[in-house]
Amino acid sequence: MPRHTLICTVGTSLFYPNLVGLPSSETYESWLNKQPDxxxxxxxxxxxxxxKSNWSEIQQQPIDDRNWQPIAELLAELPSTVRLCGAEINSIFDLIDRHYCTPDCKLYFCHSATEDGRQIAALLTHYYRVKKYQVEDPKEIEHLQDTHPKLFRTKGLRNLAxxxxxxxxxxxxxxxxxxATGGYKAQIAxxxxxxQALGVPVYYKHERFSEIIAFPPMPVSLDFELWQNHSGLLEALEREELLLWENVAEDWEEKMEVTIKREDIDSRSYITLSPTGQIFxxxxxxxxxxxxxxYLPPPVPRDRKSRPTLPDHGWENARSLILRLLQTITDDCPYVCGCRTHYWNPSLPSVTHFRLQGEQIEGIFSRxxxxxxxxxxxxxxTSGQQAACIADLNQRLKDWI
Incomplete structure (x- = not known):
C-alpha cells in the first residue's frame, strides 16, 4: 500500500555542485555536455x-531574508527527474512514480543544523508548495552538523532518530x-x-542508480523484556545525557552495550545513549x-492507599522533599498502595530510577x-504486571523530579 507521509533527510547536492556550478555564457556548452543526455x-x-541570475541575486540578500520563491518556480518548470533539481527532488519523484508513496503525500524535511541545511530546506519547501504538495515546516536537527564531530556522533544522530x-x-x-537519500552518510544507517525498529520502509537513491532502492522493514528481534528491565536507565540517559558508569554498573547487562557510547572525562568513565539506544x-x-x-495491574481503592511516613531522625534537609515524592507516587499511580523507605545515604549520589530488586519494586531517588x-x-x-509498573513509573519520573 502506498504511504501518504514521506520523511526526507536533506543534503546539499542542490546547492553543491548544482546551483553553485551553473555556467556563464562562455562555459555553457562544456557544462551542458556534462549533463545527462x-x-x-x-x-x-x-x-x-x-x-544563474536569480541564484546570484539571492547570494546578495541577507541570509535570514533570502527569498527562494523565484528559484523554486524556475525549478518547478523542469521535470523532477532532471539531475540539476538535486537528490531530494529526484528521489521523491521516483518514490511517487513507483507508487511507494501517494501522489499527494505529506512531506517532512529533516535538515542539518547548518546554514546550508536551513536554506536548502527552505528552497525545497517553496518548491513543493509551488507544486501544491502538503509540506510541513522544515525540522532542524540540533547538533547534526560537521563542525563538531563529537556532537554529531553523540547528539546529532540521536536527535535525528x-x-x-x-x-x-x-x-x-x-x-x-x-x-534517506539526502544528507550525511550516517543518516542512511x-x-x-x-x-527496522518501527516497521517503516526506507529508500535511497544514488545519482548513479537508475532507480531508487528500498531497505524494507526486516524481522529484527528487539527484546521488549530487555527494555522493560532497563527502562529506568534508558530514561535516565535520556534525561541526563551523561551518567557515571560506576553508578549503573551494578544493574548492567552486556546485551545493553549496543545502546550506549562510553566516554572518559577527567579519568572517570561515563556512558551516554547511542543513536541505536535512542531508537531502541x-x-x-x-x-x-x-x-x-x-499489562498494568488493577487500581487500588483510595481507602487502601497508605500515607508515607519517615522517622524523625536523619534525612537532613531532604525529609519534606522525600515525603512529597512518595506521596505523589502513591497519589498519581492507580496501582500503587504505598511507599516505604529502607535506605538513606547523605553522601552518596546515584541514578534516579525504578528497578526490580529481588521480588520488589525499588525506587532510587538522588538529589x-x-x-x-x-x-x-x-x-x-504477576511478574509481567510488576515489570509494567516499573516501566510506567520510570516514564512518569520526569514529571516528579
Missing amino acids: RDRPYLSPDFVEKL KAIGKIVRETGSEFCAID IGVLMG HDTFKSRFDASKDE GNWTVKFYVDASAK
Whole structure:
C-alpha cells in the first residue's frame, strides 16, 4: 500500500555542485555536455542564464531574508527527474512514480543544523508548495552538523532518530516512509535502523542508480523484556545525557552495550545513549504506551492507599522533599498502595530510577550528594504486571523530579 507521509533527510547536492556550478555564457556548452543526455533539452541557454541570475541575486540578500520563491518556480518548470533539481527532488519523484508513496503525500524535511541545511530546506519547501504538495515546516536537527564531530556522533544522530520517531508515532508507522537519500552518510544507517525498529520502509537513491532502492522493514528481534528491565536507565540517559558508569554498573547487562557510547572525562568513565539506544528506547516506549493498560495491574481503592511516613531522625534537609515524592507516587499511580523507605545515604549520589530488586519494586531517588531508596507496594500479582509498573513509573519520573 502506498504511504501518504514521506520523511526526507536533506543534503546539499542542490546547492553543491548544482546551483553553485551553473555556467556563464562562455562555459555553457562544456557544462551542458556534462549533463545527462535526457536532461539537455530542458536546459536551454535562456533558462540556465535566468536560473544563474536569480541564484546570484539571492547570494546578495541577507541570509535570514533570502527569498527562494523565484528559484523554486524556475525549478518547478523542469521535470523532477532532471539531475540539476538535486537528490531530494529526484528521489521523491521516483518514490511517487513507483507508487511507494501517494501522489499527494505529506512531506517532512529533516535538515542539518547548518546554514546550508536551513536554506536548502527552505528552497525545497517553496518548491513543493509551488507544486501544491502538503509540506510541513522544515525540522532542524540540533547538533547534526560537521563542525563538531563529537556532537554529531553523540547528539546529532540521536536527535535525528528522535525526530523521525516522533513523526512516525504521531502519524502511524503503516502510513510512513523514509527517504534517506539526502544528507550525511550516517543518516542512511539511522534511517535503516528506524525502518527496522518501527516497521517503516526506507529508500535511497544514488545519482548513479537508475532507480531508487528500498531497505524494507526486516524481522529484527528487539527484546521488549530487555527494555522493560532497563527502562529506568534508558530514561535516565535520556534525561541526563551523561551518567557515571560506576553508578549503573551494578544493574548492567552486556546485551545493553549496543545502546550506549562510553566516554572518559577527567579519568572517570561515563556512558551516554547511542543513536541505536535512542531508537531502541523510543520504539519500545511507544509500543508500551499503546498497550500498557493491558499489562498494568488493577487500581487500588483510595481507602487502601497508605500515607508515607519517615522517622524523625536523619534525612537532613531532604525529609519534606522525600515525603512529597512518595506521596505523589502513591497519589498519581492507580496501582500503587504505598511507599516505604529502607535506605538513606547523605553522601552518596546515584541514578534516579525504578528497578526490580529481588521480588520488589525499588525506587532510587538522588538529589545532589544524597540518595534514598524505597519499596513501592503495588497491586501487581504477576511478574509481567510488576515489570509494567516499573516501566510506567520510570516514564512518569520526569514529571516528579
